[in-house]
Amino acid sequence: MDKKDLKDEKLLYNVRETAAVLGVNVHLVYELINRKLLPALRLGxxxxxxxTLIDFVERYEGMDLSDLDNIKELQQNMN
Structure with missing residues (x-):
């Protein structure tokens, strides 16, 4: 990968961008980071x-994260 490709490829997302990518609010992103479910780094x-976002989605696919104290398998609605 040359420098131009690296510059065009976004490698890091701030909390607001992360929330937008995941389709959640920023408070949930902070909670995921604080609980160490979503690794982050401080760079400013x-x-x-x-x-990390891709890994997070793959790791928790099929899981219900609506209660972070009780993460469980997503119940499939058979209707």
Whole structure:
């Protein structure tokens, strides 16, 4: 990957961008980071790597995260 490709490829997302990518509010992103469910780094402000977002979605696919104290498998509606 040359420098131009690296510059065009966004590697880090701030909390607001992370929330937009995940389709949730920023408060949930902060909660996920605080609970260490979504790894982040501080580079001026909190940032999440693009690859971390992909890993997060893959790790929790099929899970119900509406209660972070009780993460469980998503109940499939058979209707």
């Amino acid at each position: 402000s909190l940032k999440v790597r693009k690859s």
